[in-house]
Amino acid sequence: MTRYSRAQDSVAITGAGLHCSFGDVGDVWMAFRKGLSALSMHAIPGVTGVAPVPGAPIGDVSPLEFLKDRKLVKYMNAATSMSVAAAGRALRQASLLDDEPGLGSMGLFVSTGFIAFDMTTVGEAVSASATDDQLLDTLRLGEHGLRRTHPLMPFKMLLNMPLGMVSIALGLKGENFILYPRSGQSGVCIETAVRSIRTGRFERVLVGGVANSFSMLPLFTLAREGRLAESVEAAVPFVKSHRGLAPADIAAFLVLESAEAARARGAKILAVVNSALVSFCGESTMQERYAARGSMWVEAGGDRPPKMLFSSGNSTWMEDRQETLQADALWGDNAPRLASLDGCVGHADSASLLCAMAVATKVVGDHEAGAVLMASADADGSQSVVCVGAPGTLVEGAS
């Protein structure tokens, strides 16, 4: 596990931006407090003959607000559009949107979800290439299929385009990578970002996660894994009827920077990242996974029980219960409130942890005492735990 000195190596969150069904961070926080849900039943885009499934699709996304060059739109798909919108909001809140030199040295770490192919385009190419006995004729694909394919299709299929587009649209030029495809990767983005600030690799970084989860391929993957909810009610976490996840389209971006650098430029500190941990438990049992999570909570959060614990990725009541049992075993009567945004905005694997962190900046802001833990697990066995504290927990003058 990663170990940090909490007193000395402070990492601040100075900007948070979301793009999801409810809107931005404040909208989600308000909805969460009121117990609202963005989930409803929707047809799966691009396919016929399948019953509606619960989820929170985003519909059309317009990132024009943050595009200096509007011609970029033709290269963008839903994931890249959401990413630019959420990243722009985070940078604006951090007062960095027009800071060209600052953006030039700023890191950019992104996690992206399973690709959402434009099935209309692919379907047309495939139809043009099929033989009478329903085989793929690659001769026809090369001759006719390619001609029916929009020349800009590759830009909408490359997995690194969310990062590339955020960089091109907003001017970020620093250290970077993009990971794929589930929530564990967003944990690695956050852990690497925090560590990189503490080792002096850079002063500030934009960390983001995006998933166009309400589309055919990611939905079918969830169904294949037996993790797709059949109704909105079944997608509500921490109740006995919990069975499955409701996919959502979400992009969540945060500006992390050294507290020292934030203070030096007079940035408002929304919250402090105390710790970020990642692990992989590929072939463990459910009990082993949640035991490992419990260890990570303590490692990340220290001795005091956190004020609140956001969880994402549990797809069944059994998993919810394991998590609750862990919390009870660790903290007894002082166990924190267990919550999940999965029932509020839906689940978007590679964006959900960051979405919870963004909302956590509101939680710690409203409540001075206590930290907020975020935990997520994915179907591959990766687990991530992040501990966020109130700005007031920063020791004055400490770096």
Add this chain to the structure above:
Amino acid sequence: MKRSFDLNRRVVVTGIGVVSPIGVGAEEFFDGLRTARAGVDSIAAFDARSFPTRIAAEVKGLDLASVQLPKGYRPALLRDKKSIFGLIAAREAASDAFRQRSAAEVYSPRRLGVLVSSGLEVFNLEDLIPHMAGGLIQGSTLLAAVLAEPSYSYLQIPAHLGAHCIACELGAKGPFAVNVSACAAGTQAVGEAFLAVRDGIVDAVMTGGYDSMVNPLGLGGFCLLHAMSTSNGLGGRASRPFDRSRDGFVLGEGAGMCVLEEYESARKRGARIYCEVLGYSSTLDAYRVTDPDPEHRGAITAMRGAIERAGLSVRDIDYINAHGTATRQNDPAETAAVRAVFGAEAGRIPMSSTKSQIGHLIGAAGAVEFIAAIFALQEQMLPATINLTCPDPLCDLDYVPNEPRPAKVRTFMSNSFGFGGQNASIVAGSPTID
């Protein structure tokens, strides 16, 4: 600022594994480099006769069905050869590093990471056909077919499946990451693995990359970008970086994996040390989707950053493994960027493109090319840029034309400048360097 990290931890490569178009296994790959073997030929994997590009650098002589595969994922892996490439290379690297022991016996599983790179998911177009009617996808039948095959073997095979299998086989319980930064992914994976060991969050990492886009969707997609060579009649001579007649890159496939360890641990257990990783840097062009920055600022900054973080100067670099794709734009741009970084030293430092032999492995390129640079260090021999008969006047450096060449190599740099404007540069050298 008081730091919590010991940034003096040294990081070394103790195991390597390769699956490449010029050889399966590190020794065969090295032999391919020694003999300037060309890996490009007409595509054999499927009938590509009607595609604008009909050549690729495919892995040859590997019977995928005979590879021992994790039972639950076997059907999926057999339809996604890149994951099998990755598994084979990782097994070789692990065996090379840990010999008769497993990685999890040498290191605590929580101190073992897997940070690798890959490319686009496999999407089996033929699986869609039975479910198309009037140009529309019949979701009910398609979903039923997907659910009937629970092992990810139908329609879409996630690109990280290979990495998942590698991590499970190793028994690694530390950080797990799959980098998909396109052409820069492999170099980034190795670079981030280096930092993870240096920063002390792990003691050993399996890193590298695996990729194959030699399939109808991958080939078709790159054909649409008009970035690939259409010199189909040239076969093994088609990939010709820095040559005046070059007309684009040639797709390749394969995998390159390395075990990175903390130096003292490796030394104490008597591990073979191939090289020490010294510095890494990545940047973004933030320019255009379709074109690299004409002033090459991102590439220049990445190279300078890697050298500076290695604690070296330009005079210390003995060899550069180029990105060298053979596109019209990249090669002169890369040459200019190297000149900007190295100044007067640029003329002294040999720079070769392994892509001339193995094609462009996209998500695995940086990893395999890093191992090609290790070859230079180990054998004191520079891999060649083959097919370089008439250099572009704008490309006027020493590209080690056509034949590998003996040379004194103590340090090397390996560069990857990717689609979307991602640049990555890594510096490594003999661990005897002070």
